[in-house]
Amino acid sequence: MNNIPIRTAAEIEKLRIACKLASDVLVMIEPYVKEGVTTGELDRICHDYIVNEQKAIPACLNYHGFPKSVCISINEVICHGIPSDDKKLKKGDIVNIDVTVIKDGYFGDNSKMYFVGEPSLKDKRLCEVTQEAMYKAIRVVKPGVRLNQIGKVIQTYVEKEGFSVVREYCGHGIGVEFHCDPQVLHYYGDDGGVILQEGMVFTIEPMINAGKKELRLMKDGWTVKTKDRSHSAQYEHQIVVTKDGCEIMTIRDEELERISRVLVND
Numbered sequence: 033m034n035n036i037p038i039r040t041a042a043e044i045e046k047l048r049i050a051c052k053l054a055s056d057v058l059v060m061i062e063p064y065v066k067e068g069v070t071t072g073e074l075d076r077i078c079h080d081y082i083v084n085e086q087k088a089i090p091a092c093l094n095y096h097g098f099p100k101s102v103c104i105s106i107n108e109v110i111c112h113g114i115p116s117d118d119k120k121l122k123k124g125d126i127v128n129i130d131v132t133v134i135k136d137g138y139f140g141d142n143s144k145m146y147f148v149g150e151p152s153l154k155d156k157r158l159c160e161v162t163q164e165a166m167y168k169a170i171r172v173v174k175p176g177v178r179l180n181q182i183g184k185v186i187q188t189y190v191e192k193e194g195f196s197v198v199r200e201y202c203g204h205g206i207g208v209e210f211h212c213d214p215q216v217l218h219y220y221g222d223d224g225g226v227i228l229q230e231g232m233v234f235t236i237e238p239m240i241n242a243g244k245k246e247l248r249l250m251k252d253g254w255t256v257k258t259k260d261r262s263h264s265a266q267y268e269h270q271i272v273v274t275k276d277g278c279e280i281m282t283i284r285d286e287e288l289e290r291i292s293r294v295l296v297n298d
């Protein structure tokens with residue numbers, strides 16, 4: 033059964049604030065993502081910024097026992113990489129940082145890829161395709177559209193480019209909880225017949241593998257890697273369905289040449 037909250041204008045305003053803070057963290061951390069820095073250090077910088085500057089709460093810290101404030105996933109790590117003082121970034125790494133903050137009880141969740149030095153052509157393409165897959169999905173969101181159209185556009189595009197879509201993790205409703213209905217599949221699957229409506233708030237966060245879609249969970253209980261050790265990329269935005277399209281609540285200025293914050297989708 034689906035129980036998808038419809039957010040009021042006042043709630044959406046609070047979500048906008050949380051989302052702006054979450055996207056500010058992704059911008060703030062960029063200059064620190066360099067060869068030689070540890071993911072533990074990046075986590076501390078994000079934590080201190082969220083707590084001391086933003087006066088907000090890092091949502092991942094202690095979430096179901098997650099030990100750090102943000103997820104940092106390098107190369108073959110698909111998601112939920114645990115920052116560590118033993119993990120140094122090296123030239124050629126592709127790195128996802130996933131940041132979720134809570135401000136005034138409301139959640140903002142987003143992630144993007146960073147390059148350490150020059151990535152391989154294939155890794156660069158993988159990241160471009162993953163981001164474009166997310167944008168293509170965002171461009172179909174409007175009231176009256178079936179939820180499964182999101183996964184359909186992502187899967188069709190990604191597979192045409194020769195990459196694969198991770199099945200085990202999906203986008204999610206979000207608001208005063210980290211994860212709620214709907215489940216947003218990134219492949220064409222069972223959506224329970226859900227039709228998008230104005231005021232629904234959810235994330236789109238495709239995880240795309242350069243090789244096969246299969247994964248394995250590491251012994252730490254969190255880190256998820258590709259089974260075939262191919263590289264994986266992810267981008268995530270949080271959006272709200274509007275009267276005639278959607279609004280990207282976590283958009284960053286650097287993206288505005290590619291997509292606008294408020295979309296009227298046809």
Ligand code: MF3
Pocket residue numbers: 091092093095096098102103112130131132141235237268
């Ligand atoms: N931010 C992730 C998401 O997009 C969730 C991370 S949960 C954690 O849904 F516990 F691993 F931090």
Ligand code: CO
Pocket residue numbers: 141142203204235237268
């Ligand atoms: Co999310």
Ligand code: CO
Pocket residue numbers: 130131132141142143268
């Ligand atoms: Co996230």
